[in-house]
Amino acid sequence: MGEAKQVVYWIRRLSDIAAVGWLAMMLLMDLAIAGTRGGVQWLVPICGVAGIAAAILRRRFRVETFVVMLALSLATSMVIALSGFVGVPGAAETGALIILTLGVLRHVEPIKRAVVFGGTALVVLMAEGASRDPQNKLVFSFILFTAWTMTAAVGGYLRFQQERRKEAVHSVRRAERLEVARELHDLVAHHITGIVVQAQAARTVAAMKPEAVLPALDAIAGAGTDALTSMRRLVSVLRAEDEAARTPGTSLADLRLLTERFSANGPRVAFEIGSGIDDHTLAPEVMTTVHRVLREALTNIRKHAPGADWVEAELRRFDQLVLLRIRNFGSAADPRLSRLGGGFGLVGMAERVEALGGRLYAGPGSDGAWEVVAEFPTS
Structure with a gap:
């Protein structure tokens, strides 16, 4: 699980570096234009520098950097318009506004607030296009409106996928x-x-x-x-009620029966129960959760790794810990699970395991085999 977090961390770092590098190239263009035109045009690259700083800090101060950048851009447009100077819209400034708007539309809660911020960004961009160069304001306004539209479409899609994921996890x-x-x-x-x-x-x-x-x-x-x-x-995890009831209790025989049924229609399962574990060793709720985790792991192997050669499952007890490990060999994990952040069944299993004071890990092991590991305290 630590390796997965490191991968996500470095992906974000690389995306930040790419964004800052792109804005820096835009800033060089703004500096070249300001050097040619002079005057209040120098406000544009200054605003671009502020935009680069806002892009760097956007993950920590999502709303604050966005609001400050909007205010700076609008103030720059008003100063240029009131001076009567014929200038050019800032590339770095516009790029920073696009990046910040995308983040706001995707992450800011509630959604109504994100929509208001997105609309405000459109107004500021239109003011930038109309005030900086009155002679070509229609051209610049159209370009900026197109950029905002694409940003709104991408941000809305990402927001939709994020909300859809949240709803699925909640269900x-x-x-x-x-x-x-x-x-x-x-x-x-x-x-x-x-x-x-x-x-x-x-x-x-x-x-x-x-x-x-x-x-x-x-x-x-x-x-x-x-x-x-x-x-x-x-x-500790109960937030709803249901009148249905089932036969209580799960035994080690149920675990063996589950693996035998899976072996009959799928890869062979080698299931080993360590010494010191019997039907009276584990608390009933722990035994039931062990059964559910084993069933979910085998179901995921059937769905996402049907070409697995064989499956290794073991239930062992240590001094203060009971460990359930399921590993499949000979078949790589379905990449769709990695893109989605894990199967929804694993979300429910993690909920149950953590409620009992344990931990659940699902991912590639040190030898490349996909494994699911559930740890439960014995007391």
Whole structure:
């Protein structure tokens, strides 16, 4: 996961360097024109320098740099127009406004605010084209309007894809929380049933064997503590309710059955369960989540790596950690997953794993095999 963040970081750095380099070339043109025309035309490259600085700082101060650049550009246009000077619009200034407008349309919340900023940028660009060279204002205004239109189209498309991604992630998480609600119902019913049975047994033996009541009460208290612990873990991600219920409990036999069914219609799965793990080792909610992560990982292999030669799965316990690892060999990962930032099923799995205090990683391993690793604390 750290390697993926580094890749994204360097891609952003390279894009920033490319943008600044492009604006610097535009600034050289502005300086050459200002040297030829003189006068207030020198305000244009000064505004271009401010635009380069705004482009460098735009990720940290998205709105502030945009507003300052709009004000500088509009002030420059007004000064040139009032002086009656026949000038030329600034290339670096315009390029910086285009870059800043694109970022605003894509990232600023809420959307209405981004639209208002985009419209304001259009007004400033039109003022730049109309005031700097009255003789050719129609030509410059048309060029700047075309540039703004293309920017608005690209920014709107990127914003649409971003909102679509957010909605899909929200839907997956909501579905996962509904599933957690079902499991919460199952776990509570399971624990409460045990408590009731133990309480009835304690009442039965109280008259004939009073000394047996105290151990029974201790067992009831322990069962209640286990129930509260399981409920707290699941409720931490629960934000919705659902009346559906299923049969409670997942066992190691269910995990083996899942891998056997996958092997029957897909790549062979070698599933190994380490020593010290049995049906009573892991908490019920952890065992259920292990089953869901294993199922999601195998489903992704079937969908995105159908040519995999074989799959290695292992469940091991360490001192304070239980680790589930699924790896597929002989088939590269589907590049669409990388472009989308990961499958939506993995979003839901990460939600569940993190709710239990664990971590989920999905990506290429050190040997190039694609792997999904889920870590759970044992306490």
